Amino acid sequence: MNLTLKVWRQKNASDKGKIVEYKVNDISPDCSFLEMIDILNNNLVELGDEPIAFDHDCREGICGMCSMFINGRPHGPSDEITTCQLHMRSFKDGDTIFIEPWRAEGFPVIKDLTVDRTAFDRIIEAGGYVSVNTGSAQDANNLPIPKIDADKAFDSATCIGCGACVAACKNASAMLFVSAKVSQLALLPQGQVERKQRVENMVAQMDEEGFGSCTNTGACEAECPKGISIENIARMNREYFSAKISSDNV
Amino acid sequence: MSLTGLFLIMFLAVHLAGNLQLILPDEGKSFNLYAHNMANNPLIQVVSKGNFFFILLHVVVSILLTRKNTAARPIGYAASKSASKATWASRNMGVLGTLVLVFIVLHLKGFWFELKYGTTPMVDYDGETIKNAFLIVKEAYQNPLYVLFYVISMALVGFHLSHGFQSAFQTLGLNHVKYTPIIKFLGLAFSIVVPVLFALIPIVMYLQNS
Ligand code: HEM
Numbered sequence: 001m002n003l004t005l006k007v008w009r010q011k012n013a014s015d016k017g018k019i020v021e022y023k024v025n026d027i028s029p030d031c032s033f034l035e036m037i038d039i040l041n042n043n044l045v046e047l048g049d050e051p052i053a054f055d056h057d058c059r060e061g062i063c064g065m066c067s068m069f070i071n072g073r074p075h076g077p078s079d080e081i082t083t084c085q086l087h088m089r090s091f092k093d094g095d096t097i098f099i100e101p102w103r104a105e106g107f108p109v110i111k112d113l114t115v116d117r118t119a120f121d122r123i124i125e126a127g128g129y130v131s132v133n134t135g136s137a138q139d140a141n142n143l144p145i146p147k148i149d150a151d152k153a154f155d156s157a158t159c160i161g162c163g164a165c166v167a168a169c170k171n172a173s174a175m176l177f178v179s180a181k182v183s184q185l186a187l188l189p190q191g192q193v194e195r196k197q198r199v200e201n202m203v204a205q206m207d208e209e210g211f212g213s214c215t216n217t218g219a220c221e222a223e224c225p226k227g228i229s230i231e232n233i234a235r236m237n238r239e240y241f242s243a244k245i246s247s248d249n250v
Numbered sequence: 251m252s253l254t255g256l257f258l259i260m261f262l263a264v265h266l267a268g269n270l271q272l273i274l275p276d277e278g279k280s281f282n283l284y285a286h287n288m289a290n291n292p293l294i295q296v297v298s299k300g301n302f303f304f305i306l307l308h309v310v311v312s313i314l315l316t317r318k319n320t321a322a323r324p325i326g327y328a329a330s331k332s333a334s335k336a337t338w339a340s341r342n343m344g345v346l347g348t349l350v351l352v353f354i355v356l357h358l359k360g361f362w363f364e365l366k367y368g369t370t371p372m373v374d375y376d377g378e379t380i381k382n383a384f385l386i387v388k389e390a391y392q393n394p395l396y397v398l399f400y401v402i403s404m405a406l407v408g409f410h411l412s413h414g415f416q417s418a419f420q421t422l423g424l425n426h427v428k429y430t431p432i433i434k435f436l437g438l439a440f441s442i443v444v445p446v447l448f449a450l451i452p453i454v455m456y457l458q459n460s
């Protein structure tokens with residue numbers, strides 16, 4: 001396949017950046033999207049140009065590092081996969097493909113297509129954990145959890161923190177991510193002790209990082225590579241209101 | 251947003267019930283009596299002040315929200331499609347709301363202000379002389395452009411509510427496998443039926459008098 005790529009190039013955080021056009025030829029349809037970028041980068045290095053910086057790690061859809069906005073959609077044209085799981089057979093010979101970084105105040109560009117997503121780490125540090133001592137593993141029957149709650153907690157926990165929700169949202173809101181993290185712990189017994197302070201602190205950190213507020217458009221759940229539902233956002237709102245009303249935090 | 255929005259939704263329902271009396275075949279008698287009673291009922295006066303306050307609050311919060319949300323994405327995309335996964339109304343609530351606000355201001359100027367501070371024609375019912383609100387409305391709806399303006403405005407309200415109604419429940423954290431489908435259905439029904447009935451009033455009155 002022969003393709004025209006329009007890629008965002010930006011030297012560093014303070015550079016203005018611009019879209020640069022590249023041609024790539026003889027790409028196999030079985031090639032993954034990231035391999036296609038690797039091929040382009042090899043060509044650039046041979047020409048003595050700076051290769052395109054992009055995030056990736058596991059290349060099997062579990063780490064959440066890859067993060068490209070491809071032809072107007074996070075992780076490209078297919079539903080419920082990450083960029084590393086995207087293959088060139090999803091495109092046609094002769095296509096023009098736009099490749100841009102996540103765009104959000106909370107995700108400043110580091111270089112080219114890589115953005116700084118440590119805002120998510122700081123939100124987790126604000127409360128996305130269980131710090132009470134839950135002891136060593138006990139008999140499972142001592143902690144009866146309804147199957148439906150276990151399933152929901154597990155669904156929420158499949159969030160890989162890639163930030164596609166922020167990238168897709170017209171408000172650059174991080175509420176799908178934060179709500180998945182709040183939910184996975186709120187639904188399980190181990191999460192109860194810190195339940196109220198967790199949601200209060202995580203939401204406060206989320207706002208501090210400059211993410212927008214949810215207006216329930218649902219673009220995030222449509223673009224989430226793990227299919228996280230906005231039911232989580234409603235749950236977080238519920239957790240937040242009841243914590244605000246009843247917590248000792250004044 | 252959600253609480254003020256839900257209040258405005260309730261207001262719309264009550265407002266519609268009152269206005270439908272305009273097309274009863276009694277030359278406006280029931281509407282005039284209703285308007286007279288509303289204007290002289292202290293409880294309604296409190297609700298009415300509350301309504302102005304809630305519209306204002308809804309607008310102020312929507313401005314703050316929109317400012318925060320545009321600041322959250324200082325640089326846009328060269329190619330963006332993902333928003334198209336969301337409904338058109340949900341992506342354009344600000345624009346729809348602003349146009350609805352233009353309507354509300356003109357609507358208040360045309361009727362509310364006229365009735366309260368203008369020189370209103372009077373009408374006699376069983377010895378009691380009250381303001382003939384019906385006549386003001388009837389005259390206004392002789393103008394086909396005015397009628398068209400009303401019909402378009404009601405379509406805007408409909409779109410605003412097609413997202414807003416169910417969105418308000420989600421914002422309040424009310425999302426449940428059993429109830430969310432019902433809420434979504436009611437929201438869709440409300441956002442179609444109520445604006446259509448509102449829009450029918452000027453159309454019917456225009457046709458009756460032309
Ligand atoms: C008939 C009058 C109106 C009604 C019944 C109404 C109702 C609603 C409802 C129920 C919501 C959803 C709230 C939520 O999801 O939490 C909403 C949102 C919104 N309204 Fe209104 N509204 C009205 C007029 C206005 C006006 C005059 C503006 C003007 C500026 C406005 C601007 C907005 C905005 C920007 C949102 C956005 C939030 C979002 O995208 O979900 N609305 N409205």
Ligand code: FES
Nearest residue numbers: 057059064066084
């Ligand atoms: S590289 Fe790990 S999810 Fe894509």
